Amino acid sequence: MNSNAKLELTKEEMTAYGYKVVDAIVEHFDTQHTKKPVAFASREEMDSLFLEQAPEQPSDAKQVLDFVLQEVMSKSAIVSHPKSYSFVPGPSNYVSAMADTLATGFNIFSGGWAASPAAAELEIITIGWLLKIFGFPKKKGGGIFTSGGSMANLTAIVTARRIKCGDDFSKAVIYLSDQAHSSNIKAIRVLGFRKEQIQIIPTDGDFKVSLNKLKNCIAKDRLRGMQPFCYVATAGTTNTGTVDPLTEISKICKQEDIWFHIDAAYGGAAILAKNGKQLLKGIDKADSLTVDPHKWFYQPYEMGCLLVRDHKWLKNTFTEKPEYLRDVEGNESEINFYDHGIQLTRRFRALKFYMSVKTFGLSAFRKAITYNIQLAEKVETILRKSKKWEIISPATLAVINFRYNPIGNTWNELQLDAMNQYISSQVINSREALLVTTLLNGHVVLRMCLINPRTTLDDVKETLALCEEFATQKAAL
Ligand SMILES: Cc1ncc(COP(=O)(O)O)c(C=O)c1O
Incomplete structure (x- = not known):
């Protein structure tokens, strides 16, 4: 490719490029729930993939795009994933993503x-x-x-x-x-x-x-x-x-x-x-x-x-x-x-x-937000009924804090902290769900922020079952 001092693509190239980008975004929205929400990689791994001097010479546009779609997009947490519970997730929506594309496209x-x-x-x-x-x-x-x-x-x-x-x-x-x-x-x-x-x-x-x-x-x-x-x-x-x-x-x-x-x-x-x-x-x-x-x-x-x-x-x-x-x-x-x-x-x-x-319509937003609040309340009910979990802070505005603390155990607070930290680390390592801890009154708790309208009760139940599996493993050590 020759140097292109106007930084332009031909109309046909722009069209093909744009369709590829949109196809990738659509595919992401359509299949994100089948992927794993957690991404981790070391600096060395990332350097080995991306580190280079600013290239003086051009590359084929399609190849650069393919590389980015393949290597960059796949190495970020999917914050809109139904099992992305931590921090404050970013559920997003496709229409707004396209609106942003328009705003940027027209600069x-x-x-x-x-x-x-x-x-x-x-x-x-x-x-x-x-x-x-x-x-x-x-x-x-x-x-x-x-x-x-x-x-x-x-x-x-x-x-x-x-x-x-x-x-x-x-x-x-x-x-x-x-x-x-x-x-x-x-x-x-x-x-x-x-x-x-x-x-x-x-x-x-x-x-x-x-x-x-x-x-x-x-x-x-x-x-x-x-x-x-x-x-x-x-x-x-x-x-x-x-x-x-x-x-x-x-x-x-x-x-x-x-x-x-x-x-x-x-x-x-x-x-x-x-x-x-x-x-x-x-x-x-x-x-x-x-x-x-x-x-x-x-x-x-x-x-x-x-x-x-x-x-x-x-x-x-x-x-x-x-x-x-x-x-x-x-x-x-x-x-x-x-x-x-x-x-x-x-x-x-x-x-x-x-x-x-x-x-x-605002009504869709109202329904989605109501759903989120009710989902957190249902999760609270499930946890309260279980003999394994303890609610530390009840479902409020779709956030709930809880910890693994089975009835009859003899663990002290330090051991409980270690257990709940372990559960979170193992869940993250499995990449199946983004579920990290926070500290409440100085103690380790698991926290879910359920503001994603695509998260189902089954998603949460699966994650809790996974947590219980890891807890059982740790208890047996
Ligand atoms: C209560 C509250 N205030 C402020 C912020 C910061 O917002 P941002 O991350 O958009 O800068 C957050 C982010 O989670 C938040 O929960």
Whole structure:
């Protein structure tokens, strides 16, 4: 092949190439459940497959694609696999995957109105859908799509600090519980807060923040001349799915003039299910809210979202007016999303949300989320009936924590920890299911996050049976 200084393929080549890519994606969606969800490989193995200098000479396009399909795609965990239970899975959906392909194919710049009014409009519309879903003020409220929950939390905390403290945040203090997601601490570190400006509030036995400890801490901080400015609540903790007491916290925040941020990155979507909505009562009281469409709204990566009660807060925090953007400013209603967040150049994230909700209808999302919550409850029932398993934290927003602890055994806590760690390692080694542990109150537990609508009760039963097999093996050692 000759060097191709325009980086182009012929129309026929592009067509063949594209069909091959789509065929591979369709095949993946169609057959993923027959594959193993876990991928592991050592750095040496990966180096031996991929390591090379940037090639000066071209290669055949089809050969490169074949190599990638064969070697790269097969060596990643399948986070949309029905037996992918760990972390927060990414169930995704085909329509949104294709929407992302379109957005990338057309390389749509989703930063400003002038460049792509339709992209900006679809972001306004879909953010509007989410504002309504979460009971935020529809007219005054606003928001922005981000790469994920981490960026949404960072955007929220920057905004809170700007609105509550202005330029002088030397005495500002931020509060969050010991169950808050690590991305919040990361955001706080990015923002340069000192140690004495960060208060981690202990949770009670239910993993909810202790309101008394929060109130005491705020009072003490005021006494030492600090400025409490933001509380980060969690609606759906990553560990246990627990929802902080949102209504009570909103009252404290109001009394204390503290910004109320809720990180509902994974759990927020449960508002579309009846019992989820009950659990999330008070979510509409937040000043800002993180929800992650790339988790339980079934969107492919990357898609997070920050909603705010007043869109002007974002504008007042992020607007910069460099001379090279003076010709594209537009008017008030024509939003330039680069003025509402950190990124200037942004991909067109709204498209996948728009196309998938239009295609399937919100009712499909409601059913899928309801199914997920009920599935976790059924798993809890099965585990409770069994003589081998112990529930450590009940099914909440489709997350359940449990451990192998057969009735009548004489193992101490250390032995139980070792047993459950062993079960998880063996399951991972078998590659049959992605089931890792977490620590609750310092002890090893198995955790399932059942937000994939393609996971069946039989999938879970098979995984539990596999766990029991490994446990029996270990017990016999
Ligand atoms: C509660 C919560 N907040 C924030 C995040 C971070 O989101 P992301 O991984 O999309 O950056 C997660 C991820 O699991 C989460 O569960």
